[in-house]
Amino acid sequence: MGSNGEYCASKLLESQTHVWNHIFSYINSMSLKCAIDLGIPEAIHNYGQPMPLSQLISSLQIHPTKSQFIHRLMRILTHSGFFSKEISLKSELESSYALTDASKLLLKDHPMSLSPFLSAMLDPILTKPWYKLPAWFQNNSPTSFYMTHGMTLWDYASLEPTLNKYFNDAMATDTPFITSVLFEKCKGVFEGLESLVDVGGGTGTMTKAIAEKFPQMECIAFDLPHAVNGLQGSGNIKYVGGDMFESIPPSDGILLKFILHDWPDEKCIKILKKCKEAITRSKERKGKVIVIDMVVSDDDEKIDDEDHKSIETQLFFDMLMMVEVNGKERNEKEWANLIFSAGFSDYKIYFSALGLRSLIEIFP
Numbered sequence: 001m002g003s004n005g006e007y008c009a010s011k012l013l014e015s016q017t018h019v020w021n022h023i024f025s026y027i028n029s030m031s032l033k034c035a036i037d038l039g040i041p042e043a044i045h046n047y048g049q050p051m052p053l054s055q056l057i058s059s060l061q062i063h064p065t066k067s068q069f070i071h072r073l074m075r076i077l078t079h080s081g082f083f084s085k086e087i088s089l090k091s092e093l094e095s096s097y098a099l100t101d102a103s104k105l106l107l108k109d110h111p112m113s114l115s116p117f118l119s120a121m122l123d124p125i126l127t128k129p130w131y132k133l134p135a136w137f138q139n140n141s142p143t144s145f146y147m148t149h150g151m152t153l154w155d156y157a158s159l160e161p162t163l164n165k166y167f168n169d170a171m172a173t174d175t176p177f178i179t180s181v182l183f184e185k186c187k188g189v190f191e192g193l194e195s196l197v198d199v200g201g202g203t204g205t206m207t208k209a210i211a212e213k214f215p216q217m218e219c220i221a222f223d224l225p226h227a228v229n230g231l232q233g234s235g236n237i238k239y240v241g242g243d244m245f246e247s248i249p250p251s252d253g254i255l256l257k258f259i260l261h262d263w264p265d266e267k268c269i270k271i272l273k274k275c276k277e278a279i280t281r282s283k284e285r286k287g288k289v290i291v292i293d294m295v296v297s298d299d300d301e302k303i304d305d306e307d308h309k310s311i312e313t314q315l316f317f318d319m320l321m322m323v324e325v326n327g328k329e330r331n332e333k334e335w336a337n338l339i340f341s342a343g344f345s346d347y348k349i350y351f352s353a354l355g356l357r358s359l360i361e362i363f364p
């Protein structure tokens, strides 16, 4: 075969690898989930130094017949950057494993642990709907989640305490990631507000962080009754149960963090109209809505290699919103359309102020 033929054959094999890697992407997720469920990051952390494989095996609650398989789980997770492998000083034949920055974030006691987020996202309640995706494209069901479970995610969470807990815990893990940057880069956005309602604030971790930072501000964590049930306010924080499509407690500022991406355009416009009704509009003081969500790049924008990973994460979220809740991630044009359709007059975007997410101030 000539050089051109060889080139084509090697390209073909590269494409085969590309397809295989996509078919097997779930193996990365499920191997990671397995390591978390077995408590591997905790075992290595508690050991206090790189942990020899034999020690790791004996510390885990596994059946003796499965000891021989642990090194294979560790091998793929080392390859994907969750553990680093070192040669043990005692025995050159035995590998020892240490945590990386990524696996430290999966320790259950880490203040910014992503472990509840992993458990929620990889629970069959949220993964089963992916099998219905092709059928969803062929019928008029609102979401694959609805097709799978016969109700919306929010109704399911109100009936199923396990999902409610997973979901609330998962969402709560986000707060520590963004608060320091939020208060450093966008503190001015909150200044001058005497009150704030965190709409869809879940169990109120973000509301609490804002209430602590601005002790003069009266803060309300507002969510569906099942989400705030039993939560007690104190100081300048209160919990209120309700439905944001019905009415939102009046206040100077309304925070919508990770809310509008859960909903299709017509519902977002409804929510924003309810926010407009709720915000202060006196001569002296004008309220505002503060949105924390992604602002994705335009489809035709040139993407360099550096951006490729971040854009993939945004696309993952966009697909997740489509499958689970009938929401979407939006570009600036789509945001502007929502904002003006709800009757607001202006907005300001702090692009990527919070990593993959932006902050949008919306003015009446």
Ligand SMILES: C[S@@+](CC[C@H](N)C(=O)[O-])C[C@H]1O[C@@H](n2cnc3c(N)ncnc32)[C@H](O)[C@@H]1O
Binding pocket: 154, 171, 172, 174, 199, 200, 201, 202, 203, 206, 222, 223, 224, 227, 242, 243, 244, 245, 256, 257, 258, 259, 262
């Ligand atoms: C993706 S979570 C975001 C939670 C929180 N804002 C955060 O960023 O961590 C969406 C929240 O919206 C709440 N929600 C859904 N429908 C609602 C409604 N009709 N009224 C009020 N809250 C609602 C859910 O219970 C959930 O807590």
